Amino acid sequence: MSSRIPLVPENAAPLPSLKENNGLLAWVASVDHKQIGIMYLIITLVYFLLGGLEALLIRIQLAHPGNDFLTPEMYNQLFTMHGTTMIFFVVMPFLIGVGVYLLPLMIGARDMAFPRLNALSFWLFFFGGILLYYSFFTQSGAPDVGWFAYSPLSEKPFSLNKGPTYWALGLLASGIGSVASGLNNVVTILTMRTPGMTMRRIPLFVWMIFVTSLLLIFVIPIITAAFAMMLLDSLLGATFFTPAHGGSAILWQHFFWGFGHPEVYILILPAFGIISEVIPVFSRKPIYGYEFVAASTVAIGLLSLGVWAHHMFAVGLGNVANAYFSLASMLIAIPTGVKVLNWVATMWGGRINFATPMLFGTAFIIEFVIGGLTGVAIASVPIDWVVTDSYFIVAHFHYAIFGGSVFAIFAGVYYWFPKFTGRMLSETLGKWHFWLTVIGFNMTFFVQHFLGVMGMPRRTYTYHDMPYWGSMNLLSTIGALILGLSAIVFVWNILVSLRNGKPAGDNPWNAWTLEWATTSPPAVENFELVPPVRGRRPLWDLAHPDQPDEPGAKIV
Ligand code: HEM
Ligand SMILES: [Cu+2]
Secondary structure (H helix, E strand, C coil), X not given: CCCCCCCCCCCCCCCCXXXXXXXXXXXXXXXXXXXXXXXXXXXXXXXXXHHHHHHXXXXXXXXXXXXXXXXXXXXXXXXXXXXXXXXXXXXXXXXXXXXXXXXXXXCCCCCCCCHHHHHHHHHHXXXXXXXXHHHHHCCCCCCCCCCCCCCCCCCCCCCCCCHHHHHHHHHHHHHHHHHHHHHHHHHHHHHCCCCCCCCCCCCHHHHHHHHHHHHHHHHHHHHHHHHHHHHXXXXXXXXXXXXXXXXXXXXXXXXXXXXXXXXXXXXXXXXXXXXXXXXXXXXXXXXXXXXXXXXXXXXXXXXXXXXXXXXXXXHCCCHXXXXXXXXXXXXXXXXXXXXXXXXXXXXXXXXXXXXXXXXXXXXXXXXXXXXXXXXXXXXXXXXXXXXXXXHHHHHHHHHXXXXXXXXXXXXXXXXXXXXXXXXXXXHXXXXXXXHHHHHHHHXXXXXXXXXXXXXCECCCCCCCCCCCHHHHHHHHHHHHHHHHHHXXXXXXXXXXXXXXXXXXXXXXXXXXXXXXXXCCCCECCECCCCCXXXXXXXXXXXXXXXXXXXXXXXXX
16 A cells, blocks of 8 residues: 555545655656645755855856956856756746645645646656756756857857757756646636636635746747757757858847746746735735736736847847837836735735745845836836846846745745645744845845946956955855855755644644645645635635625625
């Protein structure tokens, strides 16, 4: 019994619980959404540490002017691998993985619509990452062309090594897995909801995953096709992106950013979802303006498809194109601002409990607003012309993607860890982790705004000793070391709490959505009984039958 692998149940005997199936094969062969979700989370933690190590090496090289800690070739490989890793092997798969774990639980289902497809997605992601990192061990080394691999730099004859080929192949594989995840999520949300769980009642996290999944389905194929063309160019002598032979280098940029801009929303919308779950629970109030949060997500998703060329203002697309892409980009600030207002209004007058998830949630709002504001600034063409490819851009996207997505990820880990494992993370270590992260993060990236405006280019191996450049870069590097320390505290907290953490019980935060209606961790079949769903907060309705969220649901 204990070595059985939970495949499709076809016998009437009770299913073995996850605890009985801890052998390696049970994990490798699993199609259980919770086991697959946990595997995503473990692998992304490993990549987070790798990507962080790469970032540290970059920052040590930049600590003072004229440094030669790394070789220029190594430097190029490191910033390329750092960016690629953080985006495609940390933030994106973390959010997909936490989605895969939570979706069925939140809508009262037993599993995803297509459990085997779910496993396929995970393994494509897993081997895609291995393919990418294998490049470090080849003679030519890792890719060194930046995370967007612009042509003609990434093409023959400018790139004689095979790094970009590993890059394209690894991302191609994991990208196909992401499209499959998108399809799986959409079908699950549309067809597997428990009775009463209408689309107007699903948790906001589920709404965000829904819109994100549609984006995955629409935009990953663009880059998949572009990878195929790039591989045809480099391996079979085609010339899609090489101008010297009639191809177009700018075409690559259109393909890349046609995918790449929606991709940044793929990285942030599920993060918005996490925040929209955490803020109400820790403010002890229902979310303010559920419909607005959901509808503004749909608006952001649609708008995000039509703004890609704001990454290409410096190309010289002409005034009409520049004016359109500038305006369209600024429009996105409206639905985004709506969300910020919703979160602040939810906190307003609430009984706020600043436990670690809420600390990260609150810092998320502040830092994401900073990243959003610099985003509106560089949506203005003349401003972008001044700061493009400078450290101002590096500061901007780290505020959005680290201060935003990664802070939300931390909020989510502290919030759901008890559900995943049955144990609480330590609050003391959590607070240390939080403060080290906030201080380290702002110290690393705030000064980069100034460095950028003063003209320091990004992707630069070293720099001249200009006034203030050395001291600001040193400050940034010290911040990065503090971030390294915070990551150690985080991992330590996970390891210690897995063994000795306080037992969590079913619902330690007194939350209201269905994942908290079952044991921690949930049994293989998720629920013994799914509570009735008569509103957006089923567990509130259950505990307060005389004052349900939707007055019609009152049981007399
Ligand atoms: C999960 C968090 C992070 C994400 C998602 C992220 C993402 C990125 C991306 C996409 C790039 C661009 C690479 C390229 O232009 O090819 C980049 C560059 C960089 N990141 Fe990060 N990063 C994260 C964390 C960090 C941390 C913790 C540090 C500092 C310790 C850091 C420092 C840098 C530096 C120095 C660069 C090089 C900029 C350049 O191109 O010149 N990043 N990061
Ligand atoms: Cu963009």
